[in-house]
Amino acid sequence: MRLENIDDRYAIYGMVFSLSNRIQMLGDREFDNITLKQQFLMIALELFDEPPTLKEMGELIGCSYQNVKRMAVHLQKEGYLDMVQDAKDKRKLLLINTGKAEKMAELSGEKIADFMSILYRDIPQQDLRVVLSTLKKMDQNLGGVIE
Numbered sequence: 747m748r749l750e751n752i753d754d755r756y757a758i759y760g761m762v763f764s765l766s767n768r769i770q771m772l773g774d775r776e777f778d779n780i781t782l783k784q785q786f787l788m789i790a791l792e793l794f795d796e797p798p799t800l801k802e803m804g805e806l807i808g809c810s811y812q813n814v815k816r817m818a819v820h821l822q823k824e825g826y827l828d829m830v831q832d833a834k835d836k837r838k839l840l841l842i843n844t845g846k847a848e849k850m851a852e853l854s855g856e857k858i859a860d861f862m863s864i865l866y867r868d869i870p871q872q873d874l875r876v877v878l879s880t881l882k883k884m885d886q887n888l889g890g891v892i893e
């Protein structure tokens with residue numbers, strides 16, 4: 747890919763999409779019954795102190811309520827999580843981890859570590875910090891736009 751004559755902002759925009767698609771393609775091959783996005787939802791579930799609502803999960807992972815619900819329904823069918831009504835507000839559904847994802851992660855931990863080694867090979871820690879800082883700022887910039 748030749749990026750010399752392209753504005754850096756456009757090149758980064760395109761590279762983020764391309765890299766995201768390749769990561770998703772490789773991740774989807776890894777698990778038989780769930781996608782990488784569904785796996786990401788399960789990882790994000792662990793970031794909450796209390797079981798999150800569909801809306802809260804959508805806000806965290808940058809997905810619509812409908813997409814989170816679609817993923818959650820599939821994950822529930824596969825035994826990864828349960829959706830239960832909130833006792834305080836019956837209109838809300840809470841996502842509860844069943845523990846199946848952790849068992850799967852234990853089995854595939856070496857593959858994930860190998861993938862991370864390949865992905866970040868020859869990238870100095872200081873470069874990783876700059877990328878992470880930049881991505882956080884881009885995320886903050888979009889936070890006010892997508893509401």
